[in-house]
Amino acid sequence: MAGIMWMTAGFMIWASALITLYAFLSMGCLLGWQGVRFGPLSLQRLLLLLIWTAHAVAIIAVLLARRHYAPQDLQPEESRLFIAEATSASTAAALVATLWTGAPILHASPCV
Amino acid sequence: MSSLRSAGFSPCWLRAQLATPHSAFLDAGLYNQIFTMHGTVMMFLFAIPMFEGLAMYLLPKMLGARDLAFPRLSAYGYWCYLFGGSILILVLFFGLAPDGGWFMYTPLASPTYTPGINADVWLIGVTCVEVSSISAAVEIIVTVLKTRAPGMSLDRMPLFAWYLLVTAFMMLVGFPPLIVGSVLLEVERAFGLPFFDPERGGDPLLWQHLFWMFGHPEVYIIFLPAAGVISTVLPVLARREIVGYTWIVVSIVALGFLSLGLWVHHMFTVGIPHLALAFFSAASTLVAVPTAVQVFAWIATLLTGRPQLNLPMLYVLGFFFIFIVGGLTGVMLAIVPFDWQAHDTHFVVAHLHYVLVGGFIFPMMAAAYYWLPHFTGRVPAYNLGQAAFWLIFAGFNLTFFIMHLTGLLGMPRRVHTYAADLGWSWPNLVSSIGAFILTIGIALFVVDIALQLWFGRKVRGNPWRATTLEWATSIPPPVYNFASIPAIESRAPLRDMPSLRKQLAEGQGYLGFVRNRWLETIGVDMVTGRVDQIILLPRSTFLPLWSALATAAFFVSVLVQIYALAILSAVATVMSLLSWSNASGLTRDFGPMPTGADEKAPPHPESLSSPPWWGAVFTVIADAACFASLFFGALFLWVSAPHWPPPFRLEQGHDLSLVAAMALMAAMWTARRALAANAEGVSHRREQWLVVTACAQLAAIGALTALTPLVPAPSQHAYGAVTLALVVYLILQAAVATLFALLAWWRCRRGFISPMRSLDLRIARLWQDYAAATGIATLVLVHGMPWLMG
Numbered sequence: 086m087a088g089i090m091w092m093t094a095g096f097m098i099w100a101s102a103l104i105t106l107y108a109f110l111s112m113g114c115l116l117g118w119q120g121v122r123f124g125p126l127s128l129q130r131l132l133l134l135l136i137w138t139a140h141a142v143a144i145i146a147v148l149l150a151r152r153h154y155a156p157q158d159l160q161p162e163e164s165r166l167f168i169a170e171a172t173s174a175s176t177a178a179a180l181v182a183t184l185w186t187g188a189p190i191l192h193a194s195p196c197v
Numbered sequence: 198m199s200s201l202r203s204a205g206f207s208p209c210w211l212r213a214q215l216a217t218p219h220s221a222f223l224d225a226g227l228y229n230q231i232f233t234m235h236g237t238v239m240m241f242l243f244a245i246p247m248f249e250g251l252a253m254y255l256l257p258k259m260l261g262a263r264d265l266a267f268p269r270l271s272a273y274g275y276w277c278y279l280f281g282g283s284i285l286i287l288v289l290f291f292g293l294a295p296d297g298g299w300f301m302y303t304p305l306a307s308p309t310y311t312p313g314i315n316a317d318v319w320l321i322g323v324t325c326v327e328v329s330s331i332s333a334a335v336e337i338i339v340t341v342l343k344t345r346a347p348g349m350s351l352d353r354m355p356l357f358a359w360y361l362l363v364t365a366f367m368m369l370v371g372f373p374p375l376i377v378g379s380v381l382l383e384v385e386r387a388f389g390l391p392f393f394d395p396e397r398g399g400d401p402l403l404w405q406h407l408f409w410m411f412g413h414p415e416v417y418i419i420f421l422p423a424a425g426v427i428s429t430v431l432p433v434l435a436r437r438e439i440v441g442y443t444w445i446v447v448s449i450v451a452l453g454f455l456s457l458g459l460w461v462h463h464m465f466t467v468g469i470p471h472l473a474l475a476f477f478s479a480a481s482t483l484v485a486v487p488t489a490v491q492v493f494a495w496i497a498t499l500l501t502g503r504p505q506l507n508l509p510m511l512y513v514l515g516f517f518f519i520f521i522v523g524g525l526t527g528v529m530l531a532i533v534p535f536d537w538q539a540h541d542t543h544f545v546v547a548h549l550h551y552v553l554v555g556g557f558i559f560p561m562m563a564a565a566y567y568w569l570p571h572f573t574g575r576v577p578a579y580n581l582g583q584a585a586f587w588l589i590f591a592g593f594n595l596t597f598f599i600m601h602l603t604g605l606l607g608m609p610r611r612v613h614t615y616a617a618d619l620g621w622s623w624p625n626l627v628s629s630i631g632a633f634i635l636t637i638g639i640a641l642f643v644v645d646i647a648l649q650l651w652f653g654r655k656v657r658g659n660p661w662r663a664t665t666l667e668w669a670t671s672i673p674p675p676v677y678n679f680a681s682i683p684a685i686e687s688r689a690p691l692r693d694m695p696s697l698r699k700q701l702a703e704g705q706g707y708l709g710f711v712r713n714r715w716l717e718t719i720g721v722d723m724v725t726g727r728v729d730q731i732i733l734l735p736r737s738t739f740l741p742l743w744s745a746l747a748t749a750a751f752f753v754s755v756l757v758q759i760y761a762l763a764i765l766s767a768v769a770t771v772m773s774l775l776s777w778s779n780a781s782g783l784t785r786d787f788g789p790m791p792t793g794a795d796e797k798a799p800p801h802p803e804s805l806s807s808p809p810w811w812g813a814v815f816t817v818i819a820d821a822a823c824f825a826s827l828f829f830g831a832l833f834l835w836v837s838a839p840h841w842p843p844p845f846r847l848e849q850g851h852d853l854s855l856v857a858a859m860a861l862m863a864a865m866w867t868a869r870r871a872l873a874a875n876a877e878g879v880s881h882r883r884e885q886w887l888v889v890t891a892c893a894q895l896a897a898i899g900a901l902t903a904l905t906p907l908v909p910a911p912s913q914h915a916y917g918a919v920t921l922a923l924v925v926y927l928i929l930q931a932a933v934a935t936l937f938a939l940l941a942w943w944r945c946r947r948g949f950i951s952p953m954r955s956l957d958l959r960i961a962r963l964w965q966d967y968a969a970a971t972g973i974a975t976l977v978l979v980h981g982m983p984w985l986m987g
Binding site: 086087088089092093096097099100103104106107108110111112114115133160161163164166167168170171174175178179182185186187188189190193194195196197 | 350352353443444446447450451453454455457458461470471472473475476479480486487724726727832836837
């Protein structure tokens, strides 16, 4: 089961990013966070940027950690290579998906 | 077939009505009923059950197993589908069919605008069918993960199994939002609790969220198994291995996740902030990438192979053309400004038919011609299939390609007629002509299949020279599939071992003998495919039918609002389901037993990773998805609904909540003590701890029941309604946890449990943990949100 969990970890983080961003955007619009300024950014945009970045970093961490922590003793060898290759590809895809999905934070109006 | 017939012919009536302006062929009411039933039947009673049936037939054979992991669960699901579907179909004859669209949007579906039982029929019938889908999801997941042939590691698994595995996970988390939404809407209609009524703090958009959290993944739930058919059939007909196996697996996983995060793209016009629209628009465009990876892998397989242009291939090529057009218009609709223009027009109708007919019907027709020799032992005697294909292909494109234009000309969906001067007359007429050609084609297809069944030329063996294991059975296959179970060393076992079928028939595989009159199959490690247990399959029984009848009686009683009978039926359902355990398990330890291939494995009740354990885990995941939907609903109302914050709050009952929380946590701890006592072999203490566990849950139920009358005015404001719903959900979880503790106690007394056979205790502990986790989360939400929101 650990092999399957590693394969899906990246996209689980992507799902968390999407839901958390949507939830904090809705909360922020309700509570008026876009009107609270932090330098050039509103509290709303700052929080969303932090959430987005944290999820992207978490996926990068999975990408790096899988070399050390993913199951190494799988037999046959083809299975281990398959899990390793599929984990790398799906985690990298999840990273791109997270960056793409959250990119509108950089330019779109939050509460219009 | 009945569903296909009723859903397939009903659009002819719709197209006859729309063929000319100001047509009086159907009145608005009947038109509404027919288009609602067309969508409902096609989605819930045809597409999902069609692939579930194919999966249940093919999966064990493809995986090298003698049966599914839980044959009785599948039977129960089938009967629930039949009874739930019958509720929906039969009402058509009484003029009581649902008429609010297959999406049942509120407030249209609320009692004010849809009095009578039409909408209730939809809510009750669909929920009954959803029970069947959830059971099928658990069945498919555990079957794929645990009952593969020895040596079939994940990387050697047929792609069809990968597609179904991901699809089943999507069903497990995608269907619960609709179940929760349907229950809430039925409660609103029957008891007046205003979850979706904006005048009383509810929000119609909550229904849309819950519906599309199901509805969008549903499209991919339908498409993925069909894509699995393509990935299985196409390499065989192209006479080479599929290109990019690993990339296809990664694409399936990506598609599974991404499709769960797109639901808002059906709601682009409801007034959601631009940034949220941008998140979901971005996610919607992303989904094209893993789809394209698969399409390119299929094209590469065709280009580098030696394809044969036979009947299944014809339908595969039809799929390519139609599905790609549907995919491209899908990308157009994912772009918010375009969606605003085309929303709720016939452009969307054209797009969804290109996706669903291209992405499901054509592959399933290819599947029918490809696997019918396996089902029947016959191949087509006449060449009607080709004529059927060209009629279907031409009729479909004539109907729906022009419909894009009708939509761009501004014709809205779901209108039963239109004026003559709008420029919509000729494209509608063309679409209607196309629809009749399409229907003739489908009728010819059905005739061809029937002719094959009765008059087809008999065939033996493997007519397509396929390499997957389903063709290693005799044709048609016996009920137990394999006389002995193969050992697998590659993705193409029949290519590497052409005499495999003969070897297996001679018993030269695993379990090529009968032991204790048990029906056995091999259980394996989920990733490596190493043998880790011998699964004991149940014998034939009518129990699933009785359980499904009791379940159907519950739903019908709710529909006709005889609630005393509904409670009795619910109790009968639970008792009937519990009675399944009478004949399950072992009353003594056997230890590792010979598998017939120089290795030994324990029977599944002695394994820590047995199918029933994983079945329980995945059922809890489905339950957690229900809870997450309800939790989301409560948060959504707090954040987005009109007339919030509520005029009153739950200001009492903190002590009761504390008692409930402590009792739930105590049950969690005592269940662990029962497991520890079992491991030490102290049976009387194990049973005492189980009784204490059940008592703790009963204490929690008591405290929570005492809390319910303190919830302020559930029928006056959605705050009270959703708070009550959360508390009732928690009471139900505590009741389920109590039942599992008592069941474990009873099975201890019957001798089913020992230090080696702890399955029931672990399942009981799992439910105590789940009840405690949801309990704490619920009570924090119920008491925390009023405090947080001021």
